[in-house]
Amino acid sequence: MVKVSGLRAFPLIVFGLAYFVVCAGTLRLTRFDGGVAFLWIATALLTARLTTLPVRQWAGPLAVCSLASITATSLWGFGPAMAVPFAIINMLEAAIGATLLHRLAPRRPVLDSNRWLVNFVIATGVVAPLISAWLAAAIIALGAGQPPLKNAVNWYSGHALGTLTFMPIFMLVMRGDAARLIKRMDRSRLAEFCVLMALVSILCYLSFGQNRAPLLFLPMLPMVLATFRGGALAAAASIVILALIGGALTLHGHGPIAQIDAPIGTRMQFLQLYIACVMLTILPASAELQQRTNLFRKLRESEARYRLLTENSTDIVVNLDRTGRLQFVSASVKQISGFDPEELVGRPASALVQPDSAAQARAAFRRTIAEPDRTHVDEFRVAIGQGDIRWFEVQSHAVKDEAGHVTGVVSAIRDVSHRKAREESLARAALTDPLTGLANRRGLDEELKQRLSSGSGGCLALFDLDHFKRINDTHGHAAGDEVLRRFAALARASVRAQDLVARVGGEEFAVVLPDATISQATLVCDRLRRAISGTDLRVEHGLISVTVSGGVAPYLRDQSAEEVLRAADQALYRAKHAGRDQLALAA
Incomplete structure (x- = not known):
């Protein structure tokens, strides 16, 4: 019970x-x-x-x-x-x-x-x-x-x-959808809805209330209009109105269907067939319209988010078609380069870089099209404004349609001239690792000492490529060197312009993050760790999957460089012995 x-x-x-x-x-x-x-x-x-x-x-x-x-x-x-x-x-x-x-x-x-x-x-x-x-x-x-x-x-x-x-x-x-839909209507929309329902009712009555002409097509006109203007609620209500008015009048011997020379049961079955045909015309149209309405709403929301990001970002965001011509350039290009976005649309992107980098730019674009599932990072020299030459870092990813075909490329461009100038200065002072282009151990020591003496705090992170010896033994030292270079490129792309990435030795790297809290440094370092684990390196004998372990330690003015390095190294040791491919924080 x-x-x-x-x-x-x-x-x-x-x-x-x-x-x-x-x-x-x-x-x-x-x-x-x-x-x-x-x-x-x-x-x-x-x-x-x-x-x-x-x-x-x-x-x-x-x-x-x-x-x-x-x-x-x-x-x-x-x-x-x-x-x-x-x-x-x-x-x-x-x-x-x-x-x-x-x-x-x-x-x-x-x-x-x-x-x-x-x-x-x-x-x-x-x-x-x-x-x-x-x-x-x-x-x-x-x-x-x-x-x-x-x-x-x-x-x-x-x-x-x-x-x-x-x-x-x-x-x-x-x-409760009907009540919500009605509440969302303003007075004009509600009045329109009522008029449409009244029009459907009147034409249904006119079609089934007379016996002279076969006007069964007549209710379709306001029903289609109601579906387009009123959505699912209007479509469902229209079909109910048609069934109630048509059924009632047919039962009382009125309308074209009632004039059929057949028993009342046969007439009602014909009415059912008629209502079914109308329903299979109206409801799919309503569903398709609702689906498109939802799609347009999502597109508007996506466009609003995209516009908010591009208009407030310090990076330049561009879209290129399959031929490499610019289709969209964000407004930030004016502030960074002095160019108006409208002047650049339609021009080939390779024409904007220096002649000695044009071939590299075209090759990078073709590589992005050929490998659409990867994010590609490249650097080019570009003449801006009054002819000033600056370095820009470009992160590019292919855009695919629903069928998986590449339709173009979207790129985020960042001015890295200051970083390049610092890298060149380090190279002149023999502070650069020749394989990766990063600062070497000596460069790291000088940078860390300078940061500690300046009084500003920050964080130091140490990274170690997991099982690197196995990569050298299995794929050769050339592949191992390529892995080191790829890590260096991804590390530079993952950190801020003021951060320093250094190769400490072998497969060990360090990142100095000035003015970063431990939580901020953890987010940056974990982003780098995930970028490494999500990247497969193509070599002569196949693909190499690489993971990295890291340790993060904060530094203060009263600490020595050795103390900071020791704390980060101990955190790295815990990350490696906890299973690798993870971060650990200094105790």
């Missing part, structure tokens, strides 16, 4: 009464020749309710609707003897439809896409009524001796059409 609390009892009773009224109405009005009802709306009401509840709360609605079904069938259907089996079949049909819809389209808005519509039709318009139709036909054949095929067809068509026609509007109302 189902126990219902006092707070829930009243809504359940109201819902059960509504189900009973719908059952009684369809049985009284659409049951002909002692057979099943030609239109059944009650299943749409119950299935819509079940889709709004978790399965554990289905018992209450199923119980009250079972009682309502038994009562209605006993009074106006096949009588008390068959009322219980029919109630079980009706409840089973609703449960099957709701279960399938839960699985095929969980928590999806009504009519939000054609995929939802297809799943809705399969679940509630095909599978559920098909199962219940054969069960009901078997019960009728056994209990009333009527032919099963005819009743199965009538049951299926009545239940499937009733559910597909009325369930969308029931779902919109029960989920």
Whole structure:
């Protein structure tokens, strides 16, 4: 026995009464020749309710609707003897439809896409009524001796059409979507919605209220307009209006369908076919419009975020087509280079770099197109403004369409002239590692001592490439050198312009992060660690996957360089012995 609390009892009773009224109405009005009802709306009401509840709360609605079904069938259907089996079949049909819809389209808005519509039709318009139709036909054949095929067809068509026609509007109302959509409308939109619904009602009445001309096409005009202007709510409401007005007038002998020389059951089946055709025209259009509306909304949001980033970023963001011509240049180019973005659009990007770097730029672009799943980092010299030459670092990634075809390249460009000047100064003082172009151990010591003596705090990070000896032994020293160079390039791309990356020796590297807190340094270093682990190096014999371990230590003015290095080295030791490919902080 189902126990219902006092707070829930009243809504359940109201819902059960509504189900009973719908059952009684369809049985009284659409049951002909002692057979099943030609239109059944009650299943749409119950299935819509079940889709709004978790399965554990289905018992209450199923119980009250079972009682309502038994009562209605006993009074106006096949009588008390068959009322219980029919109630079980009706409840089973609703449960099957709701279960399938839960699985095929969980928590999806009504009519939000054609995929939802297809799943809705399969679940509630095909599978559920098909199962219940054969069960009901078997019960009728056994209990009333009527032919099963005819009743199965009538049951299926009545239940499937009733559910597909009325369930969308029931779902919109029960989920609260209808109320939310109406609340979002301003006065003009609400007035337009009311006018469209009135227009649909008037033309439906004009089409079915006269017997002179076959005007069944006439309601389609305002229904299509209502779908385009009012969305899912207007589309679902229009179909319900058509079914109610068309069905009522046809039952009373009015309209083109009522003039067909056939029994009333045949006329109602033709009306069902007509409503089904209208529904299969309107609902897919509504779903497609809703899907495009959602897509345009996401595009607007994405464009707003992209514009916010590009307009407030100190980096230059550009888009290039497949030929290498600039399609978009962010406004920051004016501040950095002195060029107007409009002047650059349409020009080949390689024409902006110095002649000695043009071939390198074209090769980098072709490499980005050829390897679209990687981020490529390159540096070029560019003449800006009054002919001043600056160095720019370019991080590029290919852009692909839905089919996976490369349509262009997006690049983030950063002025690294200060860093290049510092690197050149270090090279002149023999402070640069010849393999990677980074500062060597001597350069690191001088940089760290300078930072400690300046009084500003910061952090030092030490990195060690995991299992580097194995790479040398397996792929050769040339491959090992390429791994070191790749780490150096990714490290430079991952840190700030004021940070220093150094090769301490062998496979060990250091990063000095002045004015960085331990949390900021951890974010930067973890970004570098993830960039290394997500990059595969192509060598002659295949791909090399590399990971790196790191230790991070803060430094203060009163510390010595040896103390800071020792603290970072101890943190690195803990990271390596904790499993590698991770960071550890100084204790």
